[in-house]
Amino acid sequence: MPAPHDRNHSPALLIIEDDDTIGRHLDTGLRAHGYATTWCRTGNGGLQAARTAPPEIILLDLGLPDADGIDIARELRSRHPDLLLVILTARNEEIDIIAGLDAGADDYLVKPFALSVLLARLRAHLRRLPPGHDDQETVHRIGALVVDTRARTCLLGGAEVALRPKEFDLLAVLAEHAGTAVSREDLMARVWDENWFGPTKTLDVTLASLRRRLAQSAAQSVPPADPPSISTLRGFGYRLESEHGISERP
The missing domain is CATH 1.10.10.10 (Winged helix-like DNA-binding domain superfamily/Winged helix DNA-binding domain)
Known part of the structure; x- marks a missing residue:
């Protein structure tokens, strides 16, 4: 998976978030930092978007209006084993976080969070990808x-x-x-x-x-x-x- 700061590539990132304010902030902020974003407001819409154009990164809200975010995470992971899946949640109970990670998430962020923290987390994960996935220019x-x-x-x-x-x-x-x-x-x-x-x-x-x-x-x-x-x-x-x-x- 290419790094986000490779100017010859814009990583495909899917946002599944029903909150208009948070979704718009993520969509605008991530685009400004070199990601090619798609924003869906429902879990089923996100699954369809991932089927149509498989992303490299997914940001998934657990509190969706049409489906349980944990179920969506399991389905995404089963269909796309290599993608980077980050859960966004207002649930800060340990059991909820463990459930998200067990469902296949690579990381989680508890709302509210700063965009700079999300960007740093994404960079950290991309840096840890095995050789052959990182086409970062030096x-x-x-x-x-x-x-x-x-x-x-x-x-x-x-x-x-x-x-x-x-x-x-x-x-x-x-x-x-x-x-x-x-x-x-x-x-x-x-x-x-x-x-x-x-x-x-x-x-x-x-x-x-x-x-x-x-x-x-x-x-x-x-x-x-x-x-x-x-x-x-x-x-x-x-x-x-x-x-x-x-x-x-x-």
Whole structure:
């Protein structure tokens, strides 16, 4: 199963959730993070959607209007043994959680939950897939910029750019999502820790330093090489553009 940050692939994700507010939030948020989502509001509708176009990931609400979510989970697992199945539930009793896992779920989230936590859980599961399922690219080329996540190298116009570890990690996430908006919460979870509770000012300082280093490298490059710009999306996060230009200050 390809990773969600492979820009050449959008993992097919089926949401089975009857609550309009939660369903819309998941549909919009996951699409913004590179998933190809389908949203069904009933259990039987979800089963039909999975039969018509088998997804790679399913988010399943247990409290459905037409069927027991546990029964839907069992049927989905029997029909699609290789998919990633995550249960979403307002039931926080241990017996309900155990029943969901026994029915074939890979994980569960108790409502309410943050989108950033769900994204981190999905990434963690995708990283654990066995070899041969992960087609994740390790080299990302955006204009004159080349980021190799396996070798941990950053080249601009063929010359290596010296980056601190967190600067490289931040650039790697942005490069994986090049052309796509990445939220502050997702960047904090990916670069620092999904349970980070410190000030997000750390992100701003690291981003500013990364911009300076790219600009300095561009100025020293012979012939000149322009890095893609890193745009600030006020109130949301950042986006690494595919066009030329140094940067946009926060």
